[in-house]
Amino acid sequence: MFFIKKLHHTIQLHPAFFTQNFETYLTEKLYKDVEGTCTGRFGYVIAVLDTNETLEISQGKVIPSVGLAEFEVAYRAIVFKPFKGEVVDGVVSQVNKMGFFADVGPLQIFVSSHLIPQDLKFDPAKNPPCYANNSEDSYAVIEKGTHVRIKIVGTRFDATDIFAIGTIKDDFCGVVTGS
Amino acid sequence: MSEGISRIKRQYPPEEEDASRLKFNEEFKNGTVSEFSCLSLSEVAIMLEQTKLGNPENHGAIVDKMIDYCKTYRTFKDKETVQEIRRTLNKYELHEYEVSQLINLIPGSVEEALSYIPSLRSKFSNEKINEIIEDVNELKKYQG
Numbered sequence: 001m002f003f004i005k006k007l008h009h010t011i012q013l014h015p016a017f018f019t020q021n022f023e024t025y026l027t028e029k030l031y032k033d034v035e036g037t038c039t040g041r042f043g044y045v046i047a048v049l050d051t052n053e054t055l056e057i058s059q060g061k062v063i064p065s066v067g068l069a070e071f072e073v074a075y076r077a078i079v080f081k082p083f084k085g086e087v088v089d090g091v092v093s094q095v096n097k098m099g100f101f102a103d104v105g106p107l108q109i110f111v112s113s114h115l116i117p118q119d120l121k122f123d124p125a126k127n128p129p130c131y132a133n134n135s136e137d138s139y140a141v142i143e144k145g146t147h148v149r150i151k152i153v154g155t156r157f158d159a160t161d162i163f164a165i166g167t168i169k170d171d172f173c174g175v176v177t178g179s
Numbered sequence: 180m181s182e183g184i185s186r187i188k189r190q191y192p193p194e195e196e197d198a199s200r201l202k203f204n205e206e207f208k209n210g211t212v213s214e215f216s217c218l219s220l221s222e223v224a225i226m227l228e229q230t231k232l233g234n235p236e237n238h239g240a241i242v243d244k245m246i247d248y249c250k251t252y253r254t255f256k257d258k259e260t261v262q263e264i265r266r267t268l269n270k271y272e273l274h275e276y277e278v279s280q281l282i283n284l285i286p287g288s289v290e291e292a293l294s295y296i297p298s299l300r301s302k303f304s305n306e307k308i309n310e311i312i313e314d315v316n317e318l319k320k321y322q323g
Binding site for chain 1: 181196197198199200203217218219220222223227228230234238239242244245247248249251252257272276277280283284286291294297
Protein backbone atom coordinates (compact mmCIF):
# COMPACT_ATOMS: atom_id res chain seq x y z
CA MET A 1 0.00 0.00 0.00
CA PHE A 2 1.24 3.45 -0.87
CA PHE A 3 1.60 6.19 1.72
CA ILE A 4 2.97 9.68 1.86
CA LYS A 5 5.39 9.88 4.77
CA LYS A 6 7.44 12.66 6.21
CA LEU A 7 10.99 11.38 6.54
CA HIS A 8 14.35 12.74 7.66
CA HIS A 9 17.77 12.46 6.11
CA THR A 10 21.19 13.81 7.03
CA ILE A 11 23.34 15.10 4.21
CA GLN A 12 26.94 16.23 4.41
CA LEU A 13 28.07 18.98 2.09
CA HIS A 14 31.64 19.48 0.99
CA PRO A 15 32.89 23.10 1.34
CA ALA A 16 33.42 23.23 -2.43
CA PHE A 17 29.64 23.47 -2.71
CA PHE A 18 29.12 26.33 -0.25
CA THR A 19 27.71 28.50 -2.99
CA GLN A 20 24.51 30.39 -3.65
CA ASN A 21 22.62 27.33 -4.83
CA PHE A 22 23.77 24.80 -2.30
CA GLU A 23 20.11 23.92 -1.80
CA THR A 24 19.91 22.62 -5.35
CA TYR A 25 22.88 20.41 -4.70
CA LEU A 26 21.33 19.16 -1.47
CA THR A 27 18.07 18.35 -3.26
CA GLU A 28 19.91 16.39 -5.95
CA LYS A 29 21.90 14.54 -3.33
CA LEU A 30 18.70 13.73 -1.46
CA TYR A 31 17.08 12.28 -4.57
CA LYS A 32 20.13 10.18 -5.29
CA ASP A 33 20.49 8.96 -1.71
CA VAL A 34 16.96 8.12 -0.90
CA GLU A 35 14.86 7.28 -3.97
CA GLY A 36 14.79 3.59 -4.71
CA THR A 37 15.98 2.55 -1.26
CA CYS A 38 14.11 0.17 0.97
CA THR A 39 13.93 -0.08 4.74
CA GLY A 40 12.04 -2.46 6.95
CA ARG A 41 10.43 0.42 8.75
CA PHE A 42 8.97 2.47 5.89
CA GLY A 43 9.13 0.10 2.95
CA TYR A 44 10.33 1.18 -0.50
CA VAL A 45 10.86 4.91 -0.97
CA ILE A 46 9.55 5.52 -4.46
CA ALA A 47 9.64 9.25 -5.01
CA VAL A 48 10.44 12.40 -3.10
CA LEU A 49 7.65 14.92 -3.42
CA ASP A 50 9.47 18.06 -2.34
CA THR A 51 11.42 20.17 -4.77
CA ASN A 52 14.11 22.76 -4.27
CA GLU A 53 11.73 25.37 -2.95
CA THR A 54 9.59 23.25 -0.66
CA LEU A 55 12.31 21.18 0.99
CA GLU A 56 12.84 21.80 4.70
CA ILE A 57 16.55 22.13 5.27
CA SER A 58 17.89 22.77 8.72
CA GLN A 59 20.70 25.14 9.50
CA GLY A 60 23.94 23.58 8.45
CA LYS A 61 26.44 22.67 11.11
CA VAL A 62 30.12 22.41 10.25
CA ILE A 63 31.70 19.25 11.58
CA PRO A 64 34.86 20.20 13.48
CA SER A 65 38.16 19.02 12.00
CA VAL A 66 36.48 17.66 8.89
CA GLY A 67 35.07 20.80 7.35
CA LEU A 68 31.95 19.21 5.92
CA ALA A 69 28.64 20.85 6.77
CA GLU A 70 25.87 18.61 7.99
CA PHE A 71 22.22 19.34 7.14
CA GLU A 72 19.11 17.65 8.48
CA VAL A 73 16.56 17.47 5.70
CA ALA A 74 12.87 16.76 6.28
CA TYR A 75 10.99 15.70 3.15
CA ARG A 76 7.79 14.03 2.08
CA ALA A 77 7.99 10.89 -0.02
CA ILE A 78 5.76 8.24 -1.51
CA VAL A 79 6.56 4.95 0.18
CA PHE A 80 5.33 1.48 -0.62
CA LYS A 81 4.96 -1.06 2.13
CA PRO A 82 3.14 -4.37 1.92
CA PHE A 83 0.95 -5.46 4.81
CA LYS A 84 -0.33 -8.83 5.85
CA GLY A 85 -3.93 -9.19 4.75
CA GLU A 86 -3.56 -6.82 1.79
CA VAL A 87 -4.79 -7.85 -1.65
CA VAL A 88 -2.54 -6.80 -4.54
CA ASP A 89 -2.28 -7.35 -8.28
CA GLY A 90 0.97 -8.63 -9.70
CA VAL A 91 2.71 -10.28 -12.64
CA VAL A 92 4.11 -13.82 -12.46
CA SER A 93 7.87 -13.83 -13.00
CA GLN A 94 8.99 -17.36 -12.13
CA VAL A 95 7.25 -20.72 -11.88
CA ASN A 96 8.61 -23.85 -10.25
CA LYS A 97 7.27 -26.87 -8.45
CA MET A 98 7.43 -25.18 -5.05
CA GLY A 99 5.18 -22.37 -6.21
CA PHE A 100 5.53 -19.17 -8.18
CA PHE A 101 6.98 -15.70 -7.76
CA ALA A 102 4.97 -12.65 -8.68
CA ASP A 103 6.29 -9.10 -9.01
CA VAL A 104 4.42 -6.24 -7.45
CA GLY A 105 6.62 -3.41 -8.64
CA PRO A 106 9.98 -3.97 -6.95
CA LEU A 107 8.52 -6.39 -4.41
CA GLN A 108 8.57 -10.11 -5.04
CA ILE A 109 5.81 -12.19 -3.53
CA PHE A 110 6.16 -15.94 -3.28
CA VAL A 111 3.02 -18.05 -3.53
CA SER A 112 3.70 -21.57 -2.33
CA SER A 113 2.11 -24.52 -4.08
CA HIS A 114 0.23 -25.23 -0.83
CA LEU A 115 -1.55 -21.92 -1.20
CA ILE A 116 -2.56 -22.53 -4.82
CA PRO A 117 -5.96 -24.19 -5.38
CA GLN A 118 -5.75 -27.97 -5.79
CA ASP A 119 -7.11 -28.01 -9.31
CA LEU A 120 -4.11 -26.07 -10.60
CA LYS A 121 -1.31 -28.58 -11.00
CA PHE A 122 2.29 -27.96 -11.84
CA ASP A 123 3.13 -29.03 -15.37
CA PRO A 124 6.92 -29.23 -15.83
CA ALA A 125 6.63 -30.70 -19.31
CA LYS A 126 5.06 -27.60 -20.77
CA ASN A 127 7.30 -24.89 -22.09
CA PRO A 128 7.24 -22.52 -20.24
CA PRO A 129 6.47 -24.45 -17.04
CA CYS A 130 3.11 -23.47 -15.62
CA TYR A 131 0.29 -24.31 -13.27
CA ALA A 132 -2.71 -25.44 -15.26
CA ASN A 133 -6.16 -26.81 -14.88
CA ASN A 134 -6.10 -30.34 -16.25
CA SER A 135 -9.69 -30.27 -17.43
CA GLU A 136 -10.83 -29.27 -20.92
CA ASP A 137 -11.50 -25.64 -20.20
CA SER A 138 -7.99 -24.76 -19.10
CA TYR A 139 -8.62 -21.07 -19.11
CA ALA A 140 -6.76 -20.59 -15.86
CA VAL A 141 -3.07 -21.02 -16.54
CA ILE A 142 -0.35 -19.55 -14.37
CA GLU A 143 2.86 -18.96 -16.26
CA LYS A 144 5.39 -16.19 -16.61
CA GLY A 145 3.55 -13.01 -17.55
CA THR A 146 0.15 -13.98 -16.13
CA HIS A 147 -1.66 -11.29 -14.14
CA VAL A 148 -2.71 -12.52 -10.73
CA ARG A 149 -4.47 -11.13 -7.69
CA ILE A 150 -2.73 -12.21 -4.50
CA LYS A 151 -3.57 -11.85 -0.84
CA ILE A 152 -0.45 -11.26 1.24
CA VAL A 153 -0.33 -13.63 4.20
CA GLY A 154 3.02 -12.74 5.65
CA THR A 155 5.80 -10.23 5.41
CA ARG A 156 9.33 -10.24 6.73
CA PHE A 157 11.46 -7.15 6.99
CA ASP A 158 15.21 -7.05 6.85
CA ALA A 159 17.12 -3.85 7.43
CA THR A 160 17.13 -3.22 3.69
CA ASP A 161 14.71 -5.63 2.11
CA ILE A 162 11.17 -6.91 2.26
CA PHE A 163 10.01 -10.45 1.62
CA ALA A 164 6.40 -11.42 1.26
CA ILE A 165 4.38 -14.58 0.82
CA GLY A 166 0.88 -14.77 -0.46
CA THR A 167 -2.03 -16.99 -1.34
CA ILE A 168 -4.41 -17.28 -4.27
CA LYS A 169 -6.65 -19.78 -2.54
CA ASP A 170 -8.99 -17.04 -1.31
CA ASP A 171 -12.21 -16.17 -3.08
CA PHE A 172 -11.72 -13.63 -5.86
CA CYS A 173 -7.94 -14.15 -5.87
CA GLY A 174 -6.01 -15.83 -8.63
CA VAL A 175 -5.69 -15.27 -12.34
CA VAL A 176 -7.14 -11.98 -13.53
CA THR A 177 -9.09 -12.32 -16.73
CA GLY A 178 -9.70 -9.49 -19.13
CA SER A 179 -7.57 -6.42 -19.81
CA MET B 180 26.30 -0.07 41.35
CA SER B 181 23.66 1.53 39.23
CA GLU B 182 21.17 -0.68 37.49
CA GLY B 183 22.26 -1.89 34.10
CA ILE B 184 21.65 0.25 31.05
CA SER B 185 19.59 -1.74 28.63
CA ARG B 186 19.35 -1.10 24.90
CA ILE B 187 15.93 -0.38 23.57
CA LYS B 188 15.37 -3.25 21.20
CA ARG B 189 13.15 -2.35 18.32
CA GLN B 190 11.77 -5.31 16.45
CA TYR B 191 10.75 -5.31 12.85
CA PRO B 192 7.75 -5.05 12.95
CA PRO B 193 7.06 -3.83 16.49
CA GLU B 194 3.55 -5.18 16.74
CA GLU B 195 1.40 -7.55 14.82
CA GLU B 196 0.44 -5.78 11.60
CA ASP B 197 -2.65 -6.90 9.83
CA ALA B 198 -4.24 -4.88 7.08
CA SER B 199 -7.43 -6.91 7.21
CA ARG B 200 -8.02 -5.67 10.76
CA LEU B 201 -6.68 -2.19 9.97
CA LYS B 202 -3.72 -2.65 12.29
CA PHE B 203 -0.75 -0.75 10.96
CA ASN B 204 2.52 -0.16 12.72
CA GLU B 205 3.53 3.09 14.39
CA GLU B 206 4.70 4.78 11.25
CA PHE B 207 1.41 4.48 9.46
CA LYS B 208 -1.13 5.04 12.19
CA ASN B 209 -3.56 7.76 11.36
CA GLY B 210 -7.21 7.10 11.21
CA THR B 211 -8.88 10.08 9.64
CA VAL B 212 -9.72 10.17 5.97
CA SER B 213 -8.93 13.86 5.71
CA GLU B 214 -5.21 13.28 6.17
CA PHE B 215 -4.97 11.57 2.79
CA SER B 216 -1.62 10.05 3.45
CA CYS B 217 -2.70 6.69 2.05
CA LEU B 218 -2.70 6.66 -1.75
CA SER B 219 -4.23 4.43 -4.38
CA LEU B 220 -2.32 3.17 -7.41
CA SER B 221 -4.05 5.58 -9.78
CA GLU B 222 -3.07 8.57 -7.66
CA VAL B 223 0.53 7.37 -7.39
CA ALA B 224 0.64 6.91 -11.17
CA ILE B 225 -0.56 10.48 -11.69
CA MET B 226 1.96 11.85 -9.17
CA LEU B 227 4.85 9.87 -10.63
CA GLU B 228 4.02 11.10 -14.11
CA GLN B 229 4.15 14.67 -12.90
CA THR B 230 7.30 14.54 -10.79
CA LYS B 231 9.33 12.14 -12.85
CA LEU B 232 9.13 14.08 -16.06
CA GLY B 233 12.01 16.12 -14.70
CA ASN B 234 14.80 13.61 -14.44
CA PRO B 235 14.07 10.27 -16.10
CA GLU B 236 17.71 9.21 -16.31
CA ASN B 237 18.23 9.30 -12.57
CA HIS B 238 15.77 6.53 -11.90
CA GLY B 239 17.08 3.38 -10.36
CA ALA B 240 15.66 -0.02 -11.13
CA ILE B 241 13.21 0.14 -8.25
CA VAL B 242 11.60 3.40 -9.32
CA ASP B 243 11.33 2.21 -12.94
CA LYS B 244 9.68 -1.02 -11.86
CA MET B 245 7.23 0.92 -9.76
CA ILE B 246 6.37 3.30 -12.60
CA ASP B 247 5.68 0.33 -14.92
CA TYR B 248 3.62 -1.37 -12.26
CA CYS B 249 1.52 1.72 -11.62
CA LYS B 250 0.92 2.28 -15.32
CA THR B 251 -0.21 -1.32 -15.80
CA TYR B 252 -2.53 -1.60 -12.83
CA ARG B 253 -3.97 1.87 -12.42
CA THR B 254 -7.73 1.77 -12.41
CA PHE B 255 -8.48 5.43 -13.13
CA LYS B 256 -6.70 7.36 -15.82
CA ASP B 257 -7.30 10.99 -15.02
CA LYS B 258 -7.01 13.29 -12.08
CA GLU B 259 -10.58 14.62 -12.13
CA THR B 260 -12.13 11.17 -11.88
CA VAL B 261 -9.89 10.24 -8.98
CA GLN B 262 -10.76 13.45 -7.16
CA GLU B 263 -14.42 12.74 -7.83
CA ILE B 264 -14.18 9.28 -6.39
CA ARG B 265 -12.37 10.54 -3.31
CA ARG B 266 -15.14 13.06 -2.77
CA THR B 267 -17.76 10.36 -3.18
CA LEU B 268 -16.12 7.97 -0.76
CA ASN B 269 -15.63 10.76 1.75
CA LYS B 270 -19.33 10.61 2.51
CA TYR B 271 -18.86 7.25 4.18
CA GLU B 272 -16.80 6.71 7.30
CA LEU B 273 -14.06 4.71 5.70
CA HIS B 274 -10.48 4.28 6.87
CA GLU B 275 -7.92 5.62 4.36
CA TYR B 276 -6.66 2.14 3.67
CA GLU B 277 -10.19 0.98 2.81
CA VAL B 278 -10.70 3.90 0.42
CA SER B 279 -7.44 3.16 -1.38
CA GLN B 280 -8.20 -0.54 -1.67
CA LEU B 281 -11.65 0.20 -3.07
CA ILE B 282 -10.11 2.42 -5.73
CA ASN B 283 -7.39 -0.14 -6.52
CA LEU B 284 -9.43 -3.28 -6.69
CA ILE B 285 -12.92 -2.09 -7.71
CA PRO B 286 -14.89 -5.01 -6.27
CA GLY B 287 -17.96 -5.97 -8.27
CA SER B 288 -20.06 -7.43 -5.50
CA VAL B 289 -20.48 -7.33 -1.75
CA GLU B 290 -18.74 -10.72 -1.27
CA GLU B 291 -15.82 -9.55 -3.36
CA ALA B 292 -15.50 -6.37 -1.34
CA LEU B 293 -15.65 -8.27 1.94
CA SER B 294 -13.04 -10.72 0.71
CA TYR B 295 -10.64 -7.91 -0.16
CA ILE B 296 -11.41 -5.64 2.77
CA PRO B 297 -12.69 -7.73 5.72
CA SER B 298 -12.79 -4.73 8.03
CA LEU B 299 -15.86 -3.47 6.16
CA ARG B 300 -17.93 -6.29 7.56
CA SER B 301 -18.05 -4.93 11.08
CA LYS B 302 -18.53 -1.35 10.02
CA PHE B 303 -21.35 -1.38 7.51
CA SER B 304 -24.44 -3.34 6.61
CA ASN B 305 -24.52 -5.18 3.30
CA GLU B 306 -26.82 -2.58 1.74
CA LYS B 307 -24.40 0.18 2.63
CA ILE B 308 -21.48 -1.77 1.18
CA ASN B 309 -23.49 -2.33 -1.98
CA GLU B 310 -24.08 1.42 -2.18
CA ILE B 311 -20.34 2.08 -1.87
CA ILE B 312 -19.51 -0.49 -4.54
CA GLU B 313 -22.09 0.92 -6.92
CA ASP B 314 -20.66 4.40 -6.52
CA VAL B 315 -17.17 3.16 -7.35
CA ASN B 316 -18.32 1.12 -10.34
CA GLU B 317 -20.42 4.02 -11.61
CA LEU B 318 -17.35 6.23 -11.76
CA LYS B 319 -15.31 3.47 -13.33
CA LYS B 320 -17.88 3.07 -16.09
CA TYR B 321 -18.08 6.82 -16.52
CA GLN B 322 -14.42 7.21 -17.24
CA GLY B 323 -14.51 4.48 -19.86
